[in-house]
Amino acid sequence: MNDQILIEKAKESLKDKVLEITNPAPRRLFMKVAVGNLLEAVNWLKKEMGFSHLSTISGVDLGQSFEILYHFANNFCSFTLRTEISRENPLLPSICALIPGAILYERELQEMFGITVQNIPDPRPLLLPDNWPAGNYPLRKDWKYERPAEVIPGGKK
Amino acid sequence: MNFQIPIGPQHPALKEPIGLRVVVEGEIIRDADLRLGYNHRGIEKLAESKTWIQNIYLEERICGICSHSHTTCYVQGVEKLMEIQPPKRGLYIRTLVAELERIHSHLLWLGVAGHEAGFDSFFMYVWRDREIVMDILETISGNRVHYANNTIGGVRRDLDELQVKHILDSLEILRKRSEFYKNLGTKEPSFVARLAGVGYLSKEDAITLCAVGPTLRASGVPMDVRKDDPYAVYDEVPFEVCTADTCDVLGRTVVRIKEILESYNIIEFLLKNLPAGPIAVRAPRRPKPNEVISRYEAPRGELIYYIKSNGTEKPERIKVRAPTLGNYAATIKMLKKGFIADVPLIFAAIDPCIACAERAVAIVDARTGQEKVVPMNILRQSSQKKSANKERKREVEWPL
Amino acid sequence: MLTKLTRWSRLKSPWILHLNTGGCNGCDIEVVAALTPRFDVERFGILLEATPRHADVIICTGPATRQMKDRLIRIYEQTPDPKFVIAVGACAMSGCVYRGAYNVIGGIDQVIPVDVYVPGCPARPDAVIDGVVKLLSKL
Numbered sequence: 001m002n003d004q005i006l007i008e009k010a011k012e013s014l015k016d017k018v019l020e021i022t023n024p025a026p027r028r029l030f031m032k033v034a035v036g037n038l039l040e041a042v043n044w045l046k047k048e049m050g051f052s053h054l055s056t057i058s059g060v061d062l063g064q065s066f067e068i069l070y071h072f073a074n075n076f077c078s079f080t081l082r083t084e085i086s087r088e089n090p091l092l093p094s095i096c097a098l099i100p101g102a103i104l105y106e107r108e109l110q111e112m113f114g115i116t117v118q119n120i121p122d123p124r125p126l127l128l129p130d131n132w133p134a135g136n137y138p139l140r141k142d143w144k145y146e147r148p149a150e151v152i153p154g155g156k157k
Numbered sequence: 158m159n160f161q162i163p164i165g166p167q168h169p170a171l172k173e174p175i176g177l178r179v180v181v182e183g184e185i186i187r188d189a190d191l192r193l194g195y196n197h198r199g200i201e202k203l204a205e206s207k208t209w210i211q212n213i214y215l216e217e218r219i220c221g222i223c224s225h226s227h228t229t230c231y232v233q234g235v236e237k238l239m240e241i242q243p244p245k246r247g248l249y250i251r252t253l254v255a256e257l258e259r260i261h262s263h264l265l266w267l268g269v270a271g272h273e274a275g276f277d278s279f280f281m282y283v284w285r286d287r288e289i290v291m292d293i294l295e296t297i298s299g300n301r302v303h304y305a306n307n308t309i310g311g312v313r314r315d316l317d318e319l320q321v322k323h324i325l326d327s328l329e330i331l332r333k334r335s336e337f338y339k340n341l342g343t344k345e346p347s348f349v350a351r352l353a354g355v356g357y358l359s360k361e362d363a364i365t366l367c368a369v370g371p372t373l374r375a376s377g378v379p380m381d382v383r384k385d386d387p388y389a390v391y392d393e394v395p396f397e398v399c400t401a402d403t404c405d406v407l408g409r410t411v412v413r414i415k416e417i418l419e420s421y422n423i424i425e426f427l428l429k430n431l432p433a434g435p436i437a438v439r440a441p442r443r444p445k446p447n448e449v450i451s452r453y454e455a456p457r458g459e460l461i462y463y464i465k466s467n468g469t470e471k472p473e474r475i476k477v478r479a480p481t482l483g484n485y486a487a488t489i490k491m492l493k494k495g496f497i498a499d500v501p502l503i504f505a506a507i508d509p510c511i512a513c514a515e516r517a518v519a520i521v522d523a524r525t526g527q528e529k530v531v532p533m534n535i536l537r538q539s540s541q542k543k544s545a546n547k548e549r550k551r552e553v554e555w556p557l
Numbered sequence: 558m559l560t561k562l563t564r565w566s567r568l569k570s571p572w573i574l575h576l577n578t579g580g581c582n583g584c585d586i587e588v589v590a591a592l593t594p595r596f597d598v599e600r601f602g603i604l605l606e607a608t609p610r611h612a613d614v615i616i617c618t619g620p621a622t623r624q625m626k627d628r629l630i631r632i633y634e635q636t637p638d639p640k641f642v643i644a645v646g647a648c649a650m651s652g653c654v655y656r657g658a659y660n661v662i663g664g665i666d667q668v669i670p671v672d673v674y675v676p677g678c679p680a681r682p683d684a685v686i687d688g689v690v691k692l693l694s695k696l
Contacts, residue, residue, distance in 0.1 A: 025237065027386055028450060053380070054367050055461045056453070056478035071450060071461060075385045078450055101367030101486045105478075127197040129624035129660065138202055138659055145202070145659040153666050194622045196579045199658035206657070216653050221583025265586065284593035289592075302583040302679045509582060 003029060006049070006077060013044055032082045035092065041081055041140040042095050045072055051079055057105035059113050061141045064088055066113060112139040177504075181497050189492040191485060198259045204475045209235055209444075212472065213307060219477065221302050222265065225258045226455035227477070228307040233388055234451035234464040235309050238444040245390075247311030247436040253427050254297065254306055256420045261290045261329075262456035263413045266505075267338070270410060273505045275349045279341070287333050289327050296320055300412040311437025321428050332421055339414060352407040356491045359404060368487040370458025371416070371479050372507050374400045375408030382454040396423050406506040436459065443470055455480050457507075560563055568693055570602030574612035574636070576655055578665065580619020583679035584646035588616060591682035598686055609635040614692065616685075617671075620648040620655050621662045633669045644671045647678045 003023050010018055010031060017040065020032040024037045033041045045051040051072040060067045062084075070081040085092055094117045096103050104126060111125040114137040125132075137143060180188040202217060204212050216231045217224045229251060236243060243251075264287040271279035282350050291301045298304030298314060358368070363376040373380060381398040383391045399415035401408035448465040458480030467473040486509045491503050577585050591598050592605060598676070606612045609632045621629060644665050646654040651664040665671060672695070675688035 024447075025449075052364055055459065056463075057481075058463045058476040059476075060465060060474050070461065071463065073385070073452070073459070073461075075380065078386060079454060080450065088399070099367070100365055101483070104482060104485060125194075127194045129194055129197075129622070131623070138199065145199075145657070147657050150663045150667060153670065195622060195628075196581065197624070197660050198620070198622060198655050199660040200655075203655065203658045218581045218678075219584060221581040224581075224583070281594055284590065285595060288590075288593070288595045302587065303679065340601070545571050 003027070003077060006079070009049070013048065014030075014041060017041065025135065027077050029077060029079045030057070030082060031079070032084075035083050035085055036082070038083055039093055039095065039098070042070070042098055045079065045081070046098055049079075050074060052099070054099050054102055054105075057102065057109060059115065059139065061113065063141065066115060068092060068109070070095070085115070092117050094120045096120060096121055113137050114140070141147050175280060177500075179492065179497070179500065181372050184496050184498070186492050186497060186500075191489065193485075195454050200445070201475060201477065203546060205472060208470045209309060209408060209472065211377040212306060212475070213309070216475075216477070217303055217305060220479065222262050223455045223457065223460075224303050225306070226453055226460055227557065228305070229255060229389070230451045230453035230455075230460050230462045231308045231464070231475075232309055233453070234449045234462050235444070236440075237449045237451070238447055238464065238466050239309065240444075241310055241438055241440055243311040243438060244435050245432045246315075246434045248389050249427055250312045250314075250436065251307065252391070253316075253395070253424060254294070254304065255389070256423050256427070257290060257294055257297075259456045260417055260420050261287055261294070263417050266413060266456075269505055270352075270406075270502075271348075273501045274348060275344075276348055279290070279338075279348075283338070286331060289331060293324050293327055295535055296323060299459070309438060309440040311435070313437070315436050316431070324424070325428060328421055328424060335414075335417060335421075352502070353403070353405060355406045355495065355499050356506050357405050357494060358487055358491050362490055363404075363487060366486040366490060367483055368458075369483040370455075371409050371412040372458070372484050372487060375412045377402050380459075382452050382459050386452050388451075388453065390427075392428055394423055406502055409506050414485050415420065443468060457481055458483060460557055564696065568696055570604065571613045571689070571693065572604045572606045572611060573614045573616050574606050574609050574632075575615050575691075576615055576629075576632060578617060578619045578625040578649075579622035580646065580648045580662075584618035584648070585676075587679045587682050588618065588645060588685055591685050596682045596686065598689070603689065610637065612636055613639070614641045614643060614689070616643045616645055617649050617665050618645045620652045621665050621668050622660050623662060624660075626662060626668055629659060629665070629668050641672045641692055642669060643673045643675060645675045645677075645680050645685055645688065647676060649674060650674050653678060 003026070005021065006029060007021055010021055012068070014033075014037075016029060017033055017037040019034065022030045024030070031041070052076050053073050055071040055073050055078075058069045060069070065084050065086050067082060067084050072079045072081065090113070092109075092115055094102075094106055096106065097119075103120070103122060106120055107122065107124065107126040109115050110117055110120070110123065111128055117123075128138075138145075164419045178190045179186050204215055207215060212232065216227045219227050264283050268280040268282065268283040268287070271277070271283065287483055295301050297316065297320060298306045306314060320365060323486055325420040358372065358376055360376045360378060363373050363378060368376075379398045379400050382388075383396070384398050396419050399412050399419060401411045403411075408477050444466045446466055446468045448463070451464065460480055461478050463474070463476040464472060465474040488503065489505055492500065495503055575585070575588055590596065609615070615633070615636060623690055624670065633640075642665070649665045652661055655661045656663065662668065673688050673692045675684050677684055
């Protein structure tokens with residue numbers, strides 16, 4: 001089973017739900033779907049193509065929208081599913097029902113970008129400290145951090 | 158009657174802070190929960206304000222034990238973005254340091270596992286042998302940890318004849334000692350009895366919870382990035398993927414020992430077939446706008462980097478997923494079936510690269526809210542007492 | 558007389574607590590390697606302790622992250638007097654490469670007072686032993 005066969009099967013099973021599919025390097029496939037068809041695409045990948053290992057979920061801030069990438073892996077290919085959501089109303093369906101191992105990655109997306117993941121089993125923040133002020137999403141491009149001046153003990157001010 | 162026990166941020170099994178909260182009924186753990194974030198430093202945001210070369214040194218310090226893994230994975234991705242191909246000799250040296258790092262990391266883990274199982278002299282023996290590997294790394298790169306050997310386009314330091322001979326001689330000593338450990342492990346019934354049956358993770362659970370590395374391979378699933386998605390020179394080197402069938406901590410120990418022995422063979426192959434030539438090519442300053450995924454088999458599991466560039470000198474987005482994060486969901490599942498005395502061992506078995514410093518555990522009675530602090534060495538003693546009363550089979554089969 | 562005895566015993570065998578406040582682990586494995594047979598500090602009487610209440614010296618590695626700040630202060634207060642703090646590694650001294658990250662305050666001396674600084678990234682086990690010896694000569 002190589003990349004060409006995977007591309008043909010994707011076009012055959014999902015037909016026009018596939019917005020774009022590219023193969024930039026051997027063993028790397030990138031497929032774009034709309035948010036509404038995300039669960040169906042993940043289901044197809046898991047049940048029919050045998051991709052049950054999710055490596056991670058990345059979020060990218062594109063300025064006007066967020067792009068979410070789901071990286072799946074298998075013995076012969078690394079398949080990435082791409083979807084885009086708007087910045088004003090960032091809603092994403094959770095895939096934890098299909099892939100229970102995705103819970104930690106979705107929690108990280110929620111707190112770093114301010115995305116709301118619907119039906120997530122456990123919405124607590126993962127990495128940020130307890131006293132982090134709400135409403136600050138560090139990985140957004142417009143969030144800047146100014147380091148406060150530090151005090152050197154016994155040194156010049 | 159349920160007790161809730163918070164464990165951490167200071168922890169026995171390794172050296173990084175995380176908070177673990179377990180709900181206990183009697184001695185059996187009913188539920189477990191993790192609080193990460195003590196070690197969160199904001200590296201992904203910081204990487205967007207440094208240039209491509211400065212990021213090599215930043216990514217190296219994500220983890221001290223597997224620092225070469227992080228730099229190699231990053232540099233591989235950036236080389237694909239810049240569309241350059243490093244020369245063969247550079248790739249061979251990169252793979253050599255990667256396998257040396259795998260040996261040193263697994264030996265470190267073996268020592269820690271011995272310490273958690275109560276076998277302190279094993280810990281001292283293994284770490285003494287680890288010093289041989291650290292000496293090799295120091296002659297190759299100049300530092301014991303954080304050997305900044307990678308650069309975009311190849312490696313920075315070359316090997317000469319004397320160093321190759323030194324490595325091959327040290328390998329002989331290490332092989333003899335590893336045979337000694339293998340026999341020690343098989344014929345030491347209390348060590349094996351302590352590890353068998355602890356931290357059970359079935360094959361289906363390991364796949365659905367997306368476990369990685371030796372934790373996955375000890376449940377019988379042969380997934381290894383070096384075979385599935387070969388990078389550097391792994392498509393030219395003959396080696397085997399090591400698995401075990403017992404799905405518990407004993408299986409993970411076996412997988413790691415087998416990987417050490419495989420690494421000795423790989424290093425010997427690399428040194429005997431080292432090609433001549435340059436060690437690096439020149440890299441451009443700016444790559445074209447593109448994105449790339451880079452995967453690597455670190456000693457703890459699969460490491461994945463997603464790098465996106467926008468045509469300038471600084472990256473647009475670098476996303477890192479370290480292997481231990483992939484094993485956390487599986488850890489919770491393993492803890493739920495275990496006893497409180499097994500907590501240090503289960504935790505050490507996934508080889509956490511995010512660990513803790515506190516060594517006292519506060520036990521909270523869920524009904525009255527009273528707190529009692531129990532030092533971890535008492536918990537460890539109770540874990541050793543538990544295995545002392547277990548029935549010991551005199552002829553234990555070592556599934557090697 | 559009694560003070561001389563206690564001072565001699567503190568000098569001859571300090572008990573240490575090893576604390577990591579969010580670093581990369583490089584300095585930690587070097588501190589643990591100082592206990593192993595090649596460098597072997599246990600022959601000097603230095604014992605690795607499990608809880609802050611038994612320790613004389615706190616060896617800290619790693620930069621101070623925001624989440625660990627309160628815990629660090631609490632552990633410092635739990636250690637009985639007289640206590641000393643050794644900051645090992647460039648991260649504990651000033652933050653190393655992480656200066657400017659949003660979750661890192663800086664070195665440990667922004668949170669607790671430090672007696673000895675041991676530089677290096679990571680600091681070699683020989684340097685850690687040298688730091689402990691210099692601390693003892695200050696007593």
